[in-house]
Amino acid sequence: MKKLDDLIDVFAKLPGIGRKSAARIAFDVLDRSKADIDRMLEIIKDSHANIKHCEICGNLSENDICEICANEKRDKEVICVVEGVRDVIAFEKSETYNGLYHVLGGKIDPLNGVTIEDLNLRKLINRINGDVKEVILALNPDLEGETTSLYLTKFLKEKNVKISKIASGIPMGGNIEYTDMATLGRSLEGRVNVDDLD
Amino acid sequence: MKKLDDLIDVFAKLPGIGRKSAARIAFDVLDRSKADIDRMLEIIKDSHANIKHCEICGNLSENDICEICANEKRDKEVICVVEGVRDVIAFEKSETYNGLYHVLGGKIDPLNGVTIEDLNLRKLINRINGDVKEVILALNPDLEGETTSLYLTKFLKEKNVKISKIASGIPMGGNIEYTDMATLGRSLEGRVNVDDLD
Structure with a gap:
């Protein structure tokens, strides 16, 4: 069915979604109420139109300058x-x-x-x-x-x-035994004098 | 950011999509061209409006009667x-x-x-x-x-x-040793006389 295939394609193009998941999503969407779908489409349309990149730092923002750049604190x-x-x-x-x-x-x-x-x-x-x-x-x-x-x-x-x-090194809760060589190397290279730690 | 949270929510409500995947999808969608998004929204709207359940069997269909029920063969x-x-x-x-x-x-x-x-x-x-x-x-x-x-x-x-x-039983390519008890039981219960197989 052409329309169903098109709908599945839409979701299969989203990152991290395979064809099986896309089909599952398509069936879920088809089962929803019209009001629900209209709301969903409105949100996508609105956010795509109104979320832009901050002129200073490139972060996402609803305004020309993002909340972080605009924050005086x-x-x-x-x-x-x-x-x-x-x-x-x-x-x-x-x-x-x-x-x-x-x-x-x-x-x-x-x-x-x-x-x-x-x-x-x-x-x-x-x-x-x-x-x-x-x-x-x-x-x-x-x-x-x-x-x-x-x-x-x-x-x-x-x-x-x-x-x-x-810093690059062993993550908190990580395990030296199971850590890869490159990370172990980095953890030694970037070692910190304990006197410098608070 | 309210608009971004709303957008992530939209995708997090899809089946099988967690919040992290939803965020990834939202950023991907925000990066697309307007034409791309318009096409996507149009397909969702159109398929939701025009795919219905077959009046006979309940299968999805673009017409009142689905392709399978309508197929004379x-x-x-x-x-x-x-x-x-x-x-x-x-x-x-x-x-x-x-x-x-x-x-x-x-x-x-x-x-x-x-x-x-x-x-x-x-x-x-x-x-x-x-x-x-x-x-x-x-x-x-x-x-x-x-x-x-x-x-x-x-x-x-x-x-x-x-x-x-x-029939319920061991799937093709499956392994008796690793098959659960219930399935093994079913495979015995549903055993077929070899003479009946072609």
């Missing part, structure tokens, strides 16, 4: 550079950071055709003026993330700003 | 009773059945408030006239499916029709 001296909006949400949930963010919108990934030109980098460079004292690189510790960090370091070195990188 | 003497539309699709994919179907739209499940009244049963009883020679019960072999099969057998016994049930 945030520390304007630190910028945490992340790959995506989801990373911002993760850090915010951890409630351990009170500075600003900069969302790159990806990482350098030549195999998938993402070059430094595709990243939200120009705005980051322009943000580093006298006020910003530190840039924290918080990219995922994989090949592309490391490459991107290297590039960013190169660009930022010309600016008078401290550049740091989030 | 199908064997009108056999009706295979299934729980849902997805079961019809599974049997059709197996290309091993040429009769008709009847979709109950669920199974008796008192714990979740589904009684025999909620099933598409009246129409099934009415379909059993002189033409139908056999009704195959093809419900899932779990507690609710078995209960439903028992009820259906009770109702259908009053009609002059052969009632059969799909």
Whole structure:
């Protein structure tokens, strides 16, 4: 049935949804009331039209400037550079950071055709003026993330700003025995003098 | 952000989608072009408005009568009773059945408030006239499916029709050693004389 196949296709195109799950979702959607579907479509339409990227940091926002950049209580001296909006949400949930963010919108990934030109980098460079004292690189510790960090370091070195990188090591609750070699290596390399810990 | 939370909620309400996957889907959707989103919304709206249940068997259909019921080449003497539309699709994919179907739209499940009244049963009883020679019960072999099969057998016994049930046993490619007791029991109970096999 053409219409059913089209509907399943719509859901199968969503990330992380296979054809079987898409079919399950399609049948669920068909069983809903018209009011329910209208509400669902309205929300998708409205959010797609009204959620944009913050002009300063690239985070998602309903306004031109996002809630974090507009918040007077945030520390304007630190910028945490992340790959995506989801990373911002993760850090915010951890409630351990009170500075600003900069969302790159990806990482350098030549195999998938993402070059430094595709990243939200120009705005980051322009943000580093006298006020910003530190840039924290918080990219995922994989090949592309490391490459991107290297590039960013190169660009930022010309600016008078401290550049740091989030620590890589054994996760809390993790187990040394079962930790991969690369992570163990990082945990040694990044070891901290116990006197420096509070 | 209210609008983003609403959007994530929309996807988190789909079956099998957790909050993390819903967030991932929401970000993906926000990154798409307006044309892409409009097309997606149009397909959902159109299919929800135009796909209905077949008046005869309860299968999904773009017309009043579904493709299977309307197909002159199908064997009108056999009706295979299934729980849902997805079961019809599974049997059709197996290309091993040429009769008709009847979709109950669920199974008796008192714990979740589904009684025999909620099933598409009246129409099934009415379909059993002189033409139908056999009704195959093809419900899932779990507690609710078995209960439903028992009820259906009770109702259908009053009609002059052969009632059969799909075989339960070790799946093809399965392993006796790792098969649960209930399935092994069923495989013995439902054993077939080798002379009857072709």
